[in-house]
Amino acid sequence: MNRRTKIAAVAAALLITAGAAGSATASGDGRGGSREAAALTGTAKLYRPAGDDITFSFDAHLAAEHNDDPQAATGTFRFSHYKPGFPGGYAVAKVDCLVTGGKMAVVTGVIVDTDIKERLGKRVGVSVNDLGKHDRLGYSWVGRETDLEVPPCLSSAPFEKVEDGTGDFHVLPWQLEYPTE
Template sequence: MNRRTKIVAVAAAVLLALGAGGVAVASGGNGGHGNHGVREAAALTGTAKLYRPAGDDITFSFDAHLAAKDNKDPQAATGTFRFSHYKDGKGGYAVAKVDCLTTGGKVAVVTGKVIETDVDAFRNKRVGVSVHDDGKRDRLGYSWVGRDTNLEVPPCLSAAPFEKVLPGTGDFTVLPWQVDYPTE
């Protein structure tokens, strides 16, 4: 193959590769996850630390998603969320497998069964968390407040987002759920 043909072949290959990448980005591609531009039905992602003047280190992280094909079934949501609370070298953490996700505007509610923890009170329990993604100072709430924290939380329920996150740590992103309603 002569030099000119090689240059043309390499240039064509580069253009094809760039074009395919551009199409994926333009159509909302998500890194090859196979949805080809179809928007997720809902999502909650991000991490933040809660504000506590006593210096507690409380962190919540979310990676929860509801696929477009499951738009009418928030209990088909997938992903995990994690929370931890430490102070003076004591505390614990938990990881929950998402079993329900609902969002509306900038508010999300996610529940999940705890699948990993070093806190006996959370072991195999369903917990719920709510998030308000206000773009300035996010807020967060959780189901284990009040007198009777041993109650089993139903799917998709939690307390209102009553806690403030530490300034500069809230990077929650809520993708609003778009429910399709029948027209007749």
């Protein structure tokens, strides 16, 4: 199976999983229980006039019982960048923090699979602004210093636009519980 076919198969599996997770999240646990504390799901391609194929997919969740600990988030996210004449690559990160507020989310994770071996084991951060079909996205590896140590729960502002019609990110806002006394 060639590389593009493998990538398409993995992306399709992630979309199906993200869709099922999004449906389950929206309806609670189906038994009248509480909803997740926070979630970020979905897939989109970034807009690039030069035709680069840059895709981000998320399946990140914070369970209700961990509402006070965003570093207990679970799941994965994936990103890839391909362009004719450019070596390109992909990475899969295991989520280690998820913070959401309104339509915004920041997720970090440690890269557990990649074809760029020097990135294996590095933490990266991604931010998302869930704006329907006009979502925006940012990432921690922007600027001159792309080898910085990224702390959990940290990324840049969502400065990138997604390609028209591809934005399907869904952010479930975190609902903090404040002490009453």
